[in-house]
Amino acid sequence: MNQLLQCNTLKKKYSQSSILKGVTFSLGKGEHFTVVGPSGCGKTTLLRCLAGLESIDGGDIILNGKSLAKVKPEDRSVVLMFQDALLFPHLTVFENVTYGLKRIKTSKKDRIRQAEEMLEKVKLTKWKNAYPHELSGGQKQRVSLARALVLKPDLLLLDEPFSSLDATLRESLRGEVKELLKQENISSLFITHDRDEAIEMADRLAVMNNGEFIQMGLPYDVVTKPSCLESAMIIGEGLALDEGFIPLHELILVKQNETIEPNFISIPGKITAVTVKNNHPYYRVSWDKGTVLVPSINHLHQGEKANIKADRRAIRKYLQNEEHRRKVQ
């Protein structure tokens, strides 16, 4: 895969606190890269630096072999899609979609043709003369996507664009957006704090915490083999212990008085909620260091005390922090 973007030790400070502490990564042409992390870990700042809305305090951003450090945000072939659709309220859907094309001096004929094609792709042709206030939340995000994609940017940055939508709509839009990005062959950098969304949208996944990437790799590897405790807590599907990570399929919830075999570990917890996943009952158990969703063969109730049980051999040791971090960077 040809390299499109290279970020070298990107640093950003607000007053005295470091928001980005030397973020390094690269992105191939046509690749969909996702960054997942808790709120306030620096994800949005990273996108804003790439878009040029924030200046960087150190490091470099190289797009297509050229440094972006001194390029004005309006001259970068990078489009950022925000959390809110941010459609221009005084312009119609069609005028919103052609807004960017007009700025890059596309002829009127081409503007109209390209905008019509794009509206067709996002299934909004019949709304082209509507104003943003007449649209639903999902439609607004579709227009926003069309407005970004019609420019065919080298890189599309997506800042949790589905977070304001309801769960069903979010799931259907995720698939649609990924499909469209592939169709248009546009590389994307997607950030989210939702682990399901992160895994679904990614060709490659990075976990961010405290202004740096703590793990990077294929979504399946990252989810099942977290490199450190923080990563396990953010993205890992299972139990994050100090000594290692136990994947969810190795965990089972048992009654408090049940005897535990010697080669098994047991962690005491309390059932805070009961839910259904894959047609089976699952129990949300809160323990010392957080909560985890676990299945059980017993019939248990909310508020009951129970033990999370797992075979000791199932514990996957974390990679050495420093060694792994060097590998990530």
Next chain:
Amino acid sequence: MFHSINIGKKKMTTILMVLLFILLFILPFLTIIMKSFSIGWRWPDLLPNSYGFEGWKVIFRDPSLIESIFTTIKIALMVVGLNLLLAIPAARALSIYTFHGKSLIEAFLLSPILIPGILLAMGLQFTLIRFGLADRMAGVVLVHLIPTLPYAIRIMRAGYERLGNGLREQAIVLGASPLIRFLTVSLPLLLPSIRSVMLLTFVISLGQYALTAIIGGGTVVTLPLLYYPYFSGSNEAVIAGFSIIFALLPLLFIGAAEILLRLVIRAVNRV
């Protein structure tokens, strides 16, 4: 039955409100128009004894009238222009950036409202004389900024705060340069604020008597300066005529400005 009484009450209230509106807003205007065409309309007559163009003739016979209307419009237009030029960037900076001493600057920008304008004008006169701006139109324009600029900044700032930063950033990432951003996003969305600033500053500038008299020194003659002496005269038709001219000027101005602004916005926002 209760229903019909309710409707009756609602209708009555509407009729009363309309009557009140007519009484307070339309009737005085009609009276002034009638008065400007009246000859001798004294208490307790309900209507004038006779009608004529005497009042208007006196007004238009005044050789300095046309000139003073032009001077007034010129000054007011420059005051409006300068206000927009200064208030828009100031309001934008105050609403977007946070910096040390921001509250001090805010207080400073609003201080002319707190101190009587005439006091400032007295002090400023010395400075303006030194710079050769006294008794000149430029000096009058500058001094008219004292009672207008604080309001202009206030109004524009509220506009910018309502607008927020999101749409501006969205326009940036879609490739719009600062000027294009202003023309395509800020200008159309700030139009209500801009309209208020234009009307308010135009009317304030139009109504200045003391500041114009002090700094203009009698050489810069605006409509209020011409209008004032007529008050001592007994011809009320003339005063009524002047009042109508006064009221029409801002209306004509805002009409023309609105058309101009809409043409600009339509031109930059075509597909």
